[in-house]
Amino acid sequence: MADEPLIDRLDRIIDALVAREDATAALGDAEAAPLARVAAELRHYPRRDFTMRLRAQLEGRTKMATAVAARNIRAGFTSVTPYVWVPDRGFADFLVRVFDAVETSVAENPGHGTHRELRIGSSMLMIGETGEHGGSASPRPVAFHVFVEDADAVFAKALNAGGTSLGEPADRPYGERSGFIRDSYGNHWYIATSLGPSAVPKELRTITPFLHAQNVGEYIGFLQRAFGAVEEARHEMPGGAVPYARVRIGDAALEMGGPVDPMPGAYFLYVDDADAVYEQALVAGATSLSAPADRPTGDRIAFVQDPLGNHWYIARSI
Numbered sequence: 145m146a147d148e149p150l151i152d153r154l155d156r157i158i159d160a161l162v163a164r165e166d167a168t169a170a171l172g173d174a175e176a177a178p179l180a181r182v183a184a185e186l187r188h189y190p191r192r193d194f195t196m197r198l199r200a201q202l203e204g205r206t207k208m209a210t211a212v213a214a215r216n217i218r219a220g221f222t223s224v225t226p227y228v229w230v231p232d233r234g235f236a237d238f239l240v241r242v243f244d245a246v247e248t249s250v251a252e253n254p255g256h257g258t259h260r261e262l263r264i265g266s267s268m269l270m271i272g273e274t275g276e277h278g279g280s281a282s283p284r285p286v287a288f289h290v291f292v293e294d295a296d297a298v299f300a301k302a303l304n305a306g307g308t309s310l311g312e313p314a315d316r317p318y319g320e321r322s323g324f325i326r327d328s329y330g331n332h333w334y335i336a337t338s339l340g341p342s343a344v345p346k347e348l349r350t351i352t353p354f355l356h357a358q359n360v361g362e363y364i365g366f367l368q369r370a371f372g373a374v375e376e377a378r379h380e381m382p383g384g385a386v387p388y389a390r391v392r393i394g395d396a397a398l399e400m401g402g403p404v405d406p407m408p409g410a411y412f413l414y415v416d417d418a419d420a421v422y423e424q425a426l427v428a429g430a431t432s433l434s435a436p437a438d439r440p441t442g443d444r445i446a447f448v449q450d451p452l453g454n455h456w457y458i459a460r461s462i
Contacts, residue, residue, distance in 0.1 A: 233260075291343055446459075
């Protein structure tokens with residue numbers, strides 16, 4: 145089956161759905177899964193003319209696998225950018241004081257608070273300051289693996305800026321000297337200096353999101369089906385626990401580990417086809433928060449929530 149053309153696999157899926165047969169196996173096919181959800185509408189439109197029209201539309205979308213590989217990412221950004229929601233500008237002040245962050249953009253969004261963008265080394269962070277607003281944009285603390293020239297010095301700066309120690313700096317067996325901090329907004333910072341030839345490992349940037357999960361393997365599977373993630377590393381313990389894994393979505397790395405309770409956050413994902421990736425994410429198990437729409441920011445954006453509770457802003461520049 146692996147060598148069977150996608151068009152032929154798609155034909156079988158559509159035929160099974162029209163015949164009211166079980167087509168759930170399609171979700172295990174990384175290429176065909178994004179199309180299965182659309183094809184499922186055939187259950188409600190069994191007419192032959194509709195079947196033929198929809199088949200033609202779906203065949204025109206067989207290149208969906210490339211939809212995540214965005215070519216129109218804003219300068220300085222990567223495919224995935226953390227979007228941190230906090231109540232006020234104190235978080236931005238913390239980043240400036242501890243990590244020498246540089247604010248590159250700020251915009252007021254009447255009724256929704258303030259949007260900021262800051263650069264730290266080779267990485268960008270987006271910040272939403274909710275003020276008195278809440279709802280779906282309420283604070284969502286997350287975890288970051290951040291590489292610096294001197295982990296001990298930056299760890300001390302983080303403590304002086306109001307952080308709480310989660311672990312003093314030490315040489316770690318995985319090739320870095322690192323200490324762990326929780327800032328006053330609940331975010332975790334794994335402050336590290338690589339013990340290799342450069343302060344930042346070549347496969348990472350200054351800041352890499354670190355996601356927590358009870359079942360890391362299952363979550364990697366979701367990211368592969370939803371966003372075309374490529375697994376780059378996995379360290380599995382006897383019994384199945386995965387304390388560390390790394391995947392890549394487009395040109396951005398995500399690290400993760402468990403089993404541990406998730407810290408659901410928000411992430412801005414640049415893609416080439418927001419509509420296609422939105423459909424693909426729903427088939428993979430995400431929940432829709434908002435269908436794709438052209439936004440005043442100049443992006444076409446869809447919002448979904450993944451099985452861990454993370455929010456993904458699936459965006460294409462228009």
